Amino acid sequence: MKIALLGYGKMGKTIERLAVERGHEIVLKVDNDIDNADLQKADVAIDFSVPNAAFKNITTCFEKQIPVVSGTTGWLKKYEEAVELCKKQDAAFIYASNFSLGVNLFFELNRNLAKLMNRFKEYNVAIEEIHHTQKLDAPSGTAISLAEQIVENSDKTGWRLDEAKENEIPVTAKRIENVPGTHSILYNSEVDSIKIEHVAHSRDGFALGAVIAAEWLQHRKGIYSMKDVLGL
């Protein structure tokens, strides 16, 4: 598979290493304006760039009919617009706030736990995420997905960074040097606490998941998620 990397930072470089190990070829590395890039050289594009570039990168791939996998976070206000453009152009797209197998299993645990805990009002739920200090967005895309999953499976009405209002989920974002990504869900009562946590030991899980998603998407059209890729 010939891959265009849109974003050649920490994730782009990790994806390059794992993609080459799986027998793929990196034919393009875009670190700024996509307008001058010869996307037609690629079978598939993988976007791990910056929040203000993701929408343009993704929709340019739709126009050029290159299937695109995006893991960039912090641009999701425009996700529905991207989906509409993808449908209109009969293109192929997967977005995931987190591509690792572990986090996608953790998402399933989170949904089930939220359903279970909803009956027991003595527990208050809270989310915490910890990432490296270069991260541009807060809270993380993964923390937002976790919060939305709890809202869908409980009586919670929404989430808020730091100071949550009545019936909202408080989300805390910490920034500590070199942390690849840690997410915790805490259910706290007067007498005890229940905590589930996912700890990434490196960026390899995210990168491998993105390459597997690109392999899966390469000959498809439409809009998919990691649930489709992993058969969850």
Ligand SMILES: NC(=O)C1=CN([C@@H]2O[C@H](COP(=O)(O)OP(=O)(O)OC[C@H]3O[C@@H](n4cnc5c(N)ncnc54)[C@H](OP(=O)(O)O)[C@@H]3O)[C@@H](O)[C@H]2O)C=CC1
């Ligand atoms: N979904 C998932 O599983 C994961 C998602 N992420 C997300 O992926 C994104 C990238 O993370 P990470 O690699 O750590 O960040 P980095 O800052 O290391 O890399 C981002 C790269 O994008 C480049 N860039 C800037 N403008 C453009 C543009 N217009 N087109 C293409 N590339 C551009 C930057 O170049 P320059 O430095 O010159 O500005 C930089 O090299 C983040 O949004 C992060 O949250 C990260 C890990 C996992």
Ligand SMILES: O=C(O)C1=N[C@H](C(=O)O)C[C@H](O)C1
């Ligand atoms: O910026 C990162 O590094 C990460 N970003 C993603 C997010 O915002 O959830 C995924 C992962 O936790 C690493």
